[in-house]
Amino acid sequence: MSYLNLFKLFALVLALMLMPFTAQASIDEAINNAVAPVANAVSSVIFFSVPVGEAQLPLIVLWLIIAATVFTLYFGFIQFRVVGQAIRLIRGVYDDPKHAGEVSHFQALATAVSGTVGLGNIAGVAVAVAIGGPGATFWMILAGLLGMASKFTECTLGVKYRNEYPDGSVSGGPMYYLSKGLALQNKAALGKFLAVFFAIACIFGSFGGGNMFQANQAFQQVVIVTGGASSFMADKGWLFGLILAVLTGAVIVGGIKSIARVTEKLVPFMAIWYLVACLIIILMNFDKIGWAFSQIFEGAFTGAGATGGVIGALIQGFKRAAFSNEAGVGSASIAHSAVRTTEPATEGIVSTLEPFIDTVVICTMTALVIVITGSLTSGAGLTGVELTSHAFGSAFSWFPYLLSVAVLLFAFSTMISWSYYGLKAWTYLVGEGKTQELIFKFVFLVFIVIGSSMSLGPVIDFSDAMIFAMSIANIIGLYMLMPVVKREVNQYLAKIKSGEIKRVR
Structure with missing residues (x-):
């Protein structure tokens, strides 16, 4: 079956799925009502919290904080x-096309960054600042570093x-290092269990944070710039989702090489586009930059403007950072595993740039725009992409249109990368093969439509829960395999120092 016919079949099947909904409730409402209870139930389990002062501390956030520190x-x-x-590695100084793998160091990084640099950087940051305050x-x-x-x-x-x-071709990621790495430590049963647990969570994580959340917030921004509640698109999330799908x-459909070719061009463009827009707003409010940073530092240690004080600010900051850069979750290692190299440590070194780009640079710019424009006050009650759009609109009335371009690009890039993550988790469970791949890709595209049609609350709860669930299995394995990583990096750095590994250009 040709890809064109596959798309036609997808559109037809989806249309047939949506036909049974009656006029008493819109398609969007029906989808939301069906999925929301499941999302809420899953979230309550994953985000089991304990009271800390006036705030609630999800134990899964503490799990990630401790691991990153260790x-x-x-x-x-x-x-x-x-x-x-x-x-030097992403510049291709050591690249050799004869090495095993499918993409260059730069392409692997671009694919992984496209999976993390998404609506979490625009909408997720707004959620964190709206709840946790500037702090x-x-x-x-700190979480990014x-x-x-x-x-x-x-x-x-x-x-x-x-x-x-x-x-x-290659397949890598936590599924493989959990099962193979722990088997070498005579813990094969534990490794297999953790690998399967991770794969299942990754599949649903690709549907949630890597898909539904992105589609949902992209649709919300389109509605905002086309008239809000009176927009023609206001109750047609399913239509937007179908087009995006x-x-x-x-x-x-072209696999990792096709994804890498798109992301290596798209990621630098969209990042520069968004950062320039943020810089314009920040420079327009140049006299408030010092005040904005004082609000951030004061809020971090006093909890000013935060729900739950200092602990509330800390929880929201770490929670949003983890959702955005996915450090400790294990997802990005699936993309990085496709790199052409014979030295595992090379891609570990390259990957350190990912949280820095995603969280330290892009998330900080979003937060600065929201704080510096006073949108926490003027946009009180707003959250997610609506708050960020309000902050952009405070500079020029047409700035939300620029934001819309960034939102669509970020959402699109994240979805294509997460489709690969979910696919590799799926094929780990059911085996490699074209049929298996097409089944997953079809379901992934359906979830784009579902995400566009739901309200933000259930989407963000489901997204967070699935992505954080992946970290449970992943970090257990990372603790056990830390000595392997230390050995690999020490050997690699020694080879670089001795000249055993030479530059190719």
């Missing part, structure tokens, strides 16, 4: 020691234990 200390602040080498920004930055060590650990292991096939399908 990896930072164990590897001697590796994220700050290898910045120069990471830049949440400080904790987001610590998360660089988590990312280094998981991406080194992703290449170390990946499967390489005769046709040149067809565009996404046009890319993901």
Whole structure:
């Protein structure tokens, strides 16, 4: 069956699925009512919380904070020691097309960044600042810096234990290093259990945070700039989702090489586009920059403007950062595993740049725009992409249209990358093959329509729950495999120092 016919079939089947809904309730309402109870139930389990002062601390957030700190200390602040080498690697200084793998270091990083740089950077940051106050920004930055060590650990292991096939394709990620790595430690049963647990959570995570949340917030921004509640699109999330699904399908059917070709061009463009727009607003309010940073630092340690004080600001900051950069979750190691290299540590080193770009740079810029424009006051009651749009609109009435372009690009890039993550988790469970791949891609596209049709609350709860669930299995394995990573990076850095590994250009 040709890809064109596949898209036609997708549109037809989806139309038939939607026909039974009656006029008493819109399609969007019916979809939301069906999925919301499931999303709420899953979220309540994953985000089991304990009271800390006036705030509630989800234990899963503490799990990620501790892990990122442990990896930072164990590897001697590796994220700050290898910045120069990471830049040389993405420039292709050591690239050899004869090495096993499917994409270059830069393409692997671009694909992974496109999976993390998404609506979490625009809408997620707004949620954190709206609830946690300006101080949440400080904790987001800290989480990003610590998360660089988590990312280094998981991406080194992703290449170390990946499967390489005769046709040149590869499959890697937590599913493989959990099962293969722990088997070498005589813990095969535990490794297999953790790998399957991760794969299941990753599949649903790809439907949630990597798909539904992106489609939902992209649709909300389109509604905002086309008239709000009176917009023709206001109750037609399903139609927007259908269009977005067809565009996404046009890319993901080509696999990782097709995704990498798109992301290596799209990611730099969309990041620069968004950062320039943020800089314009910040420079227009140049006299308030000092005040904005004082609000951020004061809020971080006094809880000013936060729900739940300091702990509330910390929780929201770490929670949003983890959702955005996914450090410790393990998802990005699936993309990084496709790199062409014979040294696993190379991609671990490259991956340290990912949380920095995503959280320290882009998330901080979003937070600064919201704080510096006074939108927490003038936009009181708003959250998600609506708050960010309000902040952009405070500069020029037409700025939300620029934001709409960024939102659509961010959402699109994240969805195509997460389709690959979910696909690799799916094929780990059911086996490799074209039929298996087409089944997953079809279901993934259907979830784009579902996400566009739901309200933000259930979407963000389901998204967070699935992505954080992945970290449970992943971090257990990372703790056990830390010595393997230390051995790999020490050997690699020694080879670089001795000249055993030479530049190719």
